[in-house]
Structure formats: structure tokens, C-alpha cells
Amino acid sequence: MKKHNFSAGPCILPEEVLKKASEAVVNFNNDDLSLIEISHRSAPFVEVIEKGRKLALEHLNLLDKGYQALFLQGGASTQFLMTAYNFLNTKAAYLNTGTWSSKAIKEAKLFGNLVEVASSEDKNFTYIPKGYSIPNDVDYFHCTSNNTIYGTQMNVFPETDVPLICDMSSDIFSRQLDFSKFDLIYAGAQKNMGPAGTTLVVIKEELLDRICREVPSMLNYKTHVEKDSMFNTPSVFPVYVSMLTLEWLKNLGGINFIEEVNNKKAKLLYDEIDRNPLFNGIVAKEDRSVMNATFTINEGLQSRFDSMWKEARINGINGHRSVGGYRASMYNALPLYSVQALVDVMKELERKA
Structure with missing residues (x-):
């Protein structure tokens, strides 16, 4: 897979x-x-x-x-x-x-x-x-x-x-x-x-x-x-x-269809970032990108989180070197279940922390 x-x-x-x-x-x-x-x-x-x-x-x-x-x-x-x-x-x-x-x-x-x-x-x-x-x-x-x-x-x-x-x-x-x-x-x-x-x-x-x-x-x-x-x-x-x-x-179904899917993906991830006390959004909420979600993790948890998302076969969420933290890019072809996989890792980290 x-x-x-x-x-x-x-x-x-x-x-x-x-x-x-x-x-x-x-x-x-x-x-x-x-x-x-x-x-x-x-x-x-x-x-x-x-x-x-x-x-x-x-x-x-x-x-x-x-x-x-x-x-x-x-x-x-x-x-x-x-x-x-x-x-x-x-x-x-x-x-x-x-x-x-x-x-x-x-x-x-x-x-x-x-x-x-x-x-x-x-x-x-x-x-x-x-x-x-x-x-x-x-x-x-x-x-x-x-x-x-x-x-x-x-x-x-x-x-x-x-x-x-x-x-x-x-x-x-x-x-x-x-x-x-x-x-x-x-x-x-x-x-x-x-x-x-x-x-x-x-x-x-x-x-x-x-x-x-x-x-x-x-x-x-x-x-x-x-x-x-x-x-x-x-x-x-x-x-x-x-x-x-x-x-x-x-x-x-064109842009109208994919826009609905993209909004669902973004909501799923941003809701978890806002709910989970281990994670913090980087940008102003009203200006958040639907395509690229950036966030940080509480100090001391990065290594454990990195191991968990890699084990879950997640790729490419390291933040840009000029910003740090994490960046999840949710382009048109990314399925909703991939976002759910990332959210599941974030929830699992919270349970274990």
C-alpha cells in the first residue's frame, strides 16, 4: 500500500x-x-x-x-x-x-x-x-x-x-x-x-x-x-x-467537487490541532491554508511523534527549514483517509503522553 x-x-x-x-x-x-x-x-x-x-x-x-x-x-x-x-x-x-x-x-x-x-x-x-x-x-x-x-x-x-x-x-x-x-x-x-x-x-x-x-x-x-x-x-x-x-x-466533478473534499480534509486536521493540547497552530486561524497546514508540537515530544508517524507510513510532514515544526500538505489527490491516519497518530500520542 x-x-x-x-x-x-x-x-x-x-x-x-x-x-x-x-x-x-x-x-x-x-x-x-x-x-x-x-x-x-x-x-x-x-x-x-x-x-x-x-x-x-x-x-x-x-x-x-x-x-x-x-x-x-x-x-x-x-x-x-x-x-x-x-x-x-x-x-x-x-x-x-x-x-x-x-x-x-x-x-x-x-x-x-x-x-x-x-x-x-x-x-x-x-x-x-x-x-x-x-x-x-x-x-x-x-x-x-x-x-x-x-x-x-x-x-x-x-x-x-x-x-x-x-x-x-x-x-x-x-x-x-x-x-x-x-x-x-x-x-x-x-x-x-x-x-x-x-x-x-x-x-x-x-x-x-x-x-x-x-x-x-x-x-x-x-x-x-x-x-x-x-x-x-x-x-x-x-x-x-x-x-x-x-x-x-x-x-x-471539477473544482466544485474537490473544494468540498479539500474543506473536509482541512477541517479534520485543524480541528485536531485545536483540540489536542500537544499541538499548536502556527498561523492566524482566519488565514489558514486549506492546502498546507502548519503546526508545532510541545517541547520534548518531537522524537516520539516522528517515530509514530513514520511507523504509520506517513510521509512528508516535516516543516520547511525556515519555519520548523510540521507541515501537512493536503493537495487535491490526497485522500481523506490519509488525513485521518495523521489525526489518529496525533490522538494516540496524546493518550500515551
């Missing part, structure tokens, strides 16, 4: 997706050729990437609404650069909610002036800032919807007349939002969609008209839109697995 996988990324993937993907590596479409050795411009793979792009827009309710979906390379880290390279002409506004926001800010400063509208760094990013205002003279506003390392998540997005750009790497396709509010969404696949190696970018076509400077071809969104996300050889296997995962999600 597979271990209960709470890894923050690369993420857990559905068993049926892994099975189909492994078969495709050996024999794709019964053509006696591997998926990873056929031409990326062959009809079978073009069908894969086109289906993946369409499914992404369908799930976000953006199909035929003036948006393009792209599968690019370089991870979300390259998007920190690309968003600014393409759209930061004079000044941009950023919300700083953690490590990845900070890295996006660092890259953007290479291209223009920045307004940091708010930051939660004063409390080690354990909350989401509120009550900030966005200047109306900026080129765009950038935020991170979910902070994997710290375990916080934005529940409300600001109303603004400037383009809204969001890094959704760790909660993409996990909950229903009005995605038409966003002009550009990007997400590294390895947090909730597929293996590392591709990055989903969903961009409003009107935003392309705002690209004013000369941008190198590989870093220019226009290039990838014009070439249907096939300007260069895409990451064939990660794109295929991402497509399979999006197909799996559609067959389940």
Missing part, C-alpha cells in the same frame, strides 16, 4: 494518473513507442497539449472568454521574471506574504519601481495583510494566493482597476473563485497538478497589448500565445501528466 503522502511538492498524484502515465512511458496510444521519445509536434502529442490547455480553461470557467492557457518551462520562479519583464513599465504593486512573494519582488525590481502595498513579514508571514490600498497608477498588482511554506491563504482578493496577477502555484484548481477577476495566473505544476517541469500560465489576451518593451522571444508571452504553447520543445511528460490530472479532476 502506498504511503500517506503529505509532501509539499512535488505533490501527491492520483493513482490512476500514475498508472496511465507509467504505461505511456513504455507504450503510448498503443503505437509501440514511448511518450517521451515521439516528436512533440506529432499529432498524438499536439492532441495532448491542446486538451490540457482546454481543460485548464474549462476548470477555471474561462473557456471562450478571451484567455489563453500555456504550458511553459522554468517553474514559477521564471514567472517572477516574465511577469515583470513583460508588464512592468514604470511601477507595480506587490503584496508580500512570504518567501515566494519576496522572490517575485526581487526579480521585479530589475525592471521598475515597486510599491509594497502591505507585508506580513513583521510576524514571520503568519497572517495575510488586510485593509491595504492599491495605487491606481501602477502597471499591475501581484499577489500569491497560497503560501506553501507558512501555511496561509488569501480568502479575499482586492477589487482593483489595474491588472491583477496571481501566483497560484500551491492552490490552483483546489477551490472555486471568480477567475475572470485575474488578468494573469501562473502555477508551477508540481504543487497540485503534475510533476515538476512545466508551469501553467493563464493569460487574458487583452493583457498582451500592454507589452511595450522589447522582450526576448523565450520570455515574451506573445511568442508563446502565437505559437500555441509550442514555440520550443515543451516538457512532454509533465504536460501529459498534468493533462491526465485535469481529466481526472473533471471526471470527479
